[in-house]
Amino acid sequence: MLRSIPVTHVPGVGQAKQRCLAELGIETVHDLLHYFPRRYEDRRPRPLEAFGPSERVTVRAVVEGDAQVRWHGKKSVCLATLRVDYRQRVRGMWFNQHYLKPKLTDGRIVTVTGRYDPDRQTLVISHTDFGGRQAEDGLVPVYAGSKALGSSQLQGIIRKALERYADQLEELLSHDLMRKYRLWTHRQAVCKMHEPTSTEDLRQAHRRLAFEEFFLFQLQLQWFRATVQPTQQGVARRVPDDAWDTFRASLPYPLTGAQERACLEIANDLGSPTAMHRLLQGDVGSGKTWVAFWAAYAVYRNGEQSAFMAPTEILAEQHMAAASQRLTPLGMTVRLLTGSTPEAERRRLLQEIADGSVHLVIGTHALLTEDVEFANLGLVITDEQHRFGVSQRAILRQKGRAPDVLYLSATPIPRTLALAVYGDLDVTTLNELPAGRQPIRTVWLRMSEEAAAIRLARRELAAGRQVYVVAPLVEESEHMADVRSATELESHLQAQFAGYAVALLHGRMPSREKDAVMRAFAAGDVRVLVSTTVIEVGIDVPNASVMLIYHAERFGLAQLHQLRGRVGRGPHASHCLLLSDASSEYAVERLQTMVATQDGFEIAEKDLALRGPGEFLGVRQSGLPEFSVGDLAKDFRIMEVARDEAAALIKNPDFWLLPAYQSLRRTLREVPKSSYYRD
Template sequence: MKDNGLKQPVTDVKGIGEETAEALSDLNIRTVKDLLEYFPYRYEDYRLKDLSQVKHEEKVTVEGVVHSEPSLVYYGRKRSRLTIRLLVNQFLVQVVYFNQPYMKNKISINETLTVTGKWDAHRRTITASQTKIGEMKKNNEFEPVYHVKGSVTVKGVRRFIQLALNQYGESITETLPKEFLLNYKLLNRREAIRAIHFPLNSNDVKQARRRFVYEEFLYFQLKMQALRKFEREQSKGTIQKYDLEKLKLFLESLPFQLTNAQKRVVNEILADLKSPYRMNRLLQGDVGSGKTAVAAIALYASITAGFQGALMVPTEILAEQHAESLKSMLQPFDIECDLLTSSVKGKRRKEILEKVSNGKIHLLIGTHALIQDEVVFHKLGLVITDEQHRFGVEQRRILREKGENPDVLFMTATPIPRTLAITVFGEMDVSVIDEMPAGRKVIETYWAKHDMLDRVLGFMEKELIQGRQAYVICPLIEESDKLDVQNAIDVHASLTAYFGNRYHVGLMHGRLTSDEKDSVMKSFSSNDVQVLVSTTVVEVGVNVPNATMMVIYDAERFGLSQLHQLRGRVGRGSEQSYCILLADPKTEVGKERMKIMTETNDGFVLSEKDLELRGPGDFFGKKQSGLPEFKVADMVHDYRALETARNDAAELIRSEAFWNSPEYETLRGYLQESEVLKGEKLD
């Protein structure tokens, strides 16, 4: 990249010595470029505001005249409170200083003060954090605030950046093509770096931010779109000439009508099978939207083209349920399906492996047992992974390599907001089933406080009397000192006592072995257990149509998407189902979550809300490595810029000019440097 002039160590900046450089390296600042791109995470706003416009507890800067002598009160050792009255325009407000008794001798009546602090609108009081004697003379209305640690201070960072700008400002080169700067009226890079670090007003901050948000998104999407292009070109897929007549007969045999959304998605998948490129598609569909039927159609099409199919799911019980439903759909058409999990051993296992390798088994369903070395397919054409974010990238890759560039379909029932889908799965095609099958009853959701538990249990008993079953979900397994939440073991004990010998109460949590979990789930599936107390391990895919009620303890501990996933365990049969959220949320966000859950059953609406309330980091959990780290951009609030950047990146990657024209040299250089295209010859 052209920025080589800024790759020199920070010690080259006059005024930064070895000791300072060492302290800066703890903040990952090692080069001049790192220093100039060490952006503030917020700004102190020193604009004078009209107090009638300021919200309660907002930070404010005011200028006023001291109207009363300072009053100082001591309470306890080294603890004091100093109060003055300040006339700010037409407002007479109280200014309070905690533990700053020395201010008493600095402030005189009728003097002008500039005070910054927190505004209490009810008491008309400002708790001062900064005071300047005299009128405000700041050139900058906004001061940047940086993350710092060790001996490095915010003031220090500002000073070092100023030194670097003075010395190297002229070396900052443009990284975006002219057309984008003009089209979107963006600041050039040099102006933007100055404005983000030393803004004169709010517009400076806004324009600098616009520039860097777009730049970050464009670079990230270029990587994604280039990855997609190279993946497609390198992974020549197999053209699967499926039998259309047989496929029509199969569709007619299904005991239900496909929804329009299912038809659209099936057509997208069939087009992929026929194309010479390898399919790399993500299929999103809410709980119960009919993804299994789509998978069955895709697998059947591939099998009629002379290939084998594989379906990999995260748990054994889920694999068994899929095997059961797929066998009932496919066996009448002479399709041989079998199940391979770690429980299948000895002679039976050997027999399955042999049939898979000689092509007698057309479809193999299983857990990660499918990726063991001993599993050798005869001619694998289509790989489907269910709840794909549960498997590591490595596991998915191994399964893909079981065939010669088989088509790959990932399925998930976690409704992923569009913003996240195009960020995390940007190199995939995305299909969405956004319509529910006709006749499905909406799960009725209620929010109850903990003191209503007796009523909730009474309601549960009514359902149990009618022969139905219930889930009870808890956030933790055992007592925790840190969190006052109902734990699964306690709840199991109290419900066992409550129901006595009238009903069986089972217990499931993450510390059980796989075999123990399977055993508990089987007892629940066969109605030997009527009430299942569980942690969230029950979340994915398990199908118990007879379960009509779910109670979630301490529901405010869960995100909206997780609550929705859990709720989807009920409502799978023909009877009306219910979900009761037991929660006493203390925060506004917690209350908002409970309210939203009772108002909508649409997973995509919920996932967008969840993203707004929790932010992207929490959406997949902290361990999800798919989320890029942006310095300035925010996927949720800047989603329009993300979509624009994605469209621009896709167009660039498709164009001839991008790969040849000198105008795009910097962008090509970035791709050459990026990990994605190591070793690729770009021009």
């Protein structure tokens, strides 16, 4: 087993190199062979005209005359004339590589890699081959090394390890699976990752190893669901046959197809003896709240209580208003519990929750305190679940006897990440918007066009609507002198919107002051709200029809989409105005995406492609798997296939019995699930 062979068994690796390898996380021969290059340099020679501007070029050339070295203080530049393809002369420049001068002699044939400037006919060279294997192979692996152990040294050590141990690389996948998807063997893939001879080699090697990584990861999740979760016994809740028709008939608008599917999935979960762990995700305005209300009503019809936890008081109050309107006529008693609940009312409410006369309690973190006791808690709903810690969500679950759990998220996450991050949850996606939702017109304007944005906002105000204005900073910053802050904009817009109440909101304000401003805006007493991204989630004002975002290039795609989702929530046509002088390719692409689509999942896919999964989910997001080969942004189809195959295999009784699966079962036990996750 290569996992148990120390790396010192590789020829040329003594104690000093062993310490250097250990710093890179390489302890065994298995670690070494699976330490793959971070990128590849294409050093296959091509004619100069085949390369575009600013591309790294690799060409074969003949040195004409002897090289010269010039010194500028402690820095040097080695200069030589090179004839490329026996016809074109260029000036070769090697910075701080004066030691190459003796080799760069007249008539010497070299293969060089560097940046070519066609206007000056110069080639700044970073790598020089004087013959040998690298020059022949063309695709050169580049490893993430250290100061003590560079990429080329790692390449040499890995080559020796391959020569001695490649035949001992263990095959984990069955022949049937490899034949079904035309996958290379594990040995072929590992060898070609380190020593590719073509880009097709790399594609096939990556495809095989990405599938294997995802397959093992999904097997662990499916194994957990098959062997651990069933022991987390729930309660098979009996929902009366007429409950669904009664709930549907009470709604002012018909449910979308996606909402109906979600409601029926939840009904099936409630009837199962296994505890429900379901994530309900959907774009802003997709109708998650109605689905959550159905779950609460179904549990009520079974004679149990529900708890609905929201991250902010104002969001809890809005859920309370909606629940009272929808569920009270159906016989449910709905109450609100927050940090602002007066003490006398709180004591009375705690007694009603404890004796079971409250059927649905909606609240904030106040629900987590020890004195909140339920008579028979059957369902826990957590809104914007990523805003609560794992321990906080667990506290609420522990207040009931095996309650079912429903998580809500208005932050669209691409399916590939949902499979990875929430692999041990059932994921339901609402991908339809209810009838009557007005489209939001999104426009990108330059900062010089601010007056046009102000005119549009004033027209909406004159029609009785309300306006959000968002800035990236609370106050002016000397480091970003050209960026207008929320504080500065409030003063500026008081004059621009004379005659209309303008208020400022930002995260540094005391909680009570923030809540007061948000309530005033929700009530229509404030007509223009100047804010930072504190309003990104947690405020629902159907009368707001304009979202004006200053310096929009300073916000991420997900933030911009969430901000845009604050408007378009009522019957009026709405506008999202992006003010920005963006010039970088990345910023321009973000803004163009916002203008082109309102589909949150399409935006999420684009955001994932632009930023990668780590930045997409945020550095504080725990539970993000870290793969050495598979790319969650690009290999989503492989992840989906791997999950389906893993689920089928775990259900197959032969998996637990047949010798053919022995290696796979052993690896599954040896590699803990936590190894895929960042701490």
